[in-house]
Amino acid sequence: MSEVNREQVFEALKTVFHPEKGKNVVDLGLVTSVVVANGNVSFGIQIDPSEAQQMEPVRLACEQAIQKLAGVNKVMAVLTADRPSDAPAPQQSPSTEKPQSPPPQPQPRTGGGIDVPGVKKIIAVASGKGGVGKSTTTVNLALALRAQGLNVGILDADIYGPSLPKMMGLSGQPESVDDTYMIPKRRYDLSCMSIGFFLDEDQATIWRGPMIQTALTQMLTDVNWKEFGELDVMLVDMPPGTGDVQLTMAQQVPLAGAVIVSTPQDVALIDARKGINMFKKVNVPILGIIENMSYFLCPSCGERAEIFGHGGARETAEKLDTNFLGEVPLHMTIREKSDAGEPVVATEPDSPFAKPYMDIAKALRDAIAGEAEDGPSIVFE
Known part of the structure; x- marks a missing residue:
């Protein structure tokens, strides 16, 4: 069985569409950090933080689309809110990139956050x-x-x-x-x-x-x-x-x-x-x-x-x-x-x-x- 490649991954992801924008996740530039190795595929889906719940079915659909490809063993897609697109698209030259801001300082915990039931x-x-x-x-x-x-x-x-x-x-x-x-x-x-x-x-x-x-x-x-x-x-x-x-x-x-x-x-x-x-x-x-x-x-x-x-x-x-x-x-x-x-x-x-x-x-x-x-x-x- 031949191994899956990045091009096949992107083609499969083009079958998954954003629920409101009417375009697929690749053409929208949402696919990031694609890694393909030994039949294992991982990638991110860039979203606005407010869309997390709405985009969860899209994440699952992306995983299912890749899992159908021949040569795929495991798939993991994650939602990410702060990453330039990895999809095939024109790239900004390094000389024009904005300098990274310094890392944030630790802040005390607040009442919100991640709930872990059970x-x-x-x-x-x-x-x-x-x-x-x-x-x-x-x-x-x-x-x-x-x-x-x-x-x-x-x-x-x-x-x-x-x-x-x-x-x-x-x-x-x-x-x-x-x-x-x-x-x-x-x-x-x-x-x-x-x-x-x-x-x-x-x-x-x-x-x-x-x-x-x-x-x-x-x-x-x-x-x-x-x-x-x-x-x-x-x-x-x-x-x-x-x-x-x-x-x-x-x-x-x-x-x-x-x-x-x-x-x-x-x-x-x-x-x-x-x-x-x-x-x-x-x-x-x-x-x-x-x-x-x-x-x-x-x-x-x-x-x-x-x-x-x-x-x-x-x-x-x-x-x-x-x-x-x-x-x-x-x-x-x-x-x-x-x-x-x-x-x-x-x-x-x-x-x-x-x-x-x-x-x-x-x-x-x-x-x-x-x-x-x-x-x-x-x-x-």
Whole structure:
């Protein structure tokens, strides 16, 4: 079977018309950021923000039109409100483009934003720096909360580097019901959603900020998170840094709080403090800090080695007057199990490798209850 190409995509999209303007989405210049790779097709549809509800059927029609093409495996279309058209049309020369405005400063949350039905509490798991084991921590922490009787979900918000499919041993596109909403994928009694379910493992996500924000919004609102019962907690595996995704989550999503993951070394803690300050500026409570890769125990002799230092996260938590939730050692079993899609808390729940996550989950529940003392009561049934 021959692979689909961009020209075929645009021809298929010419069969989809704007409901009021009487022209197809290609001729109107609405199609943006088309990526075709290995039978997977993704693109944006540029709209005015006020047209979001009206244009949702158009987005679905575009996906259906592309899905009918021979050689197409997966399709993902997102609505975006701030992106030049990618359709074949005359392009403005770089010399005449207006300079980009500086990025907006974080603003406190308001009463509006994204509503996520079927989820009681949403907690961001974040880090200022990549490579600190945030995704491994998110998955095992979710499993530890599930082991304590909570109904838990995970949203993989790391659009550029999704890890959830690999770590949970999941693959394939989520099922869609009547083309209106998606059902989260399920394993180890966790409800899961990730952009990685729509892409090949080696496929890059080449999107700009508005498309990232739109995709994130759709994974929150176009998924039936209560398909397997109302979620007590959703953990959001955030990308590293303080960019578009972090601001969208912090300003638009009703977060119960944020958990910061860091290694003990100074260079990671510097970035962790930046992440903490970002959440504080937008009035998101910091539920606590986790020190990952806190120490290494030699499996042969049992000697302890503090490869990245030790205690830095605890000291930072004390200085910033926030909770220190616990420390997780650096161990090959944790890494091997994560790479195999068999997280240690799910497959070896009584092992010493799972215990730190169980203890941290208990500390996290206490931290959530503490945050609720001055606000609405949080009850875990």
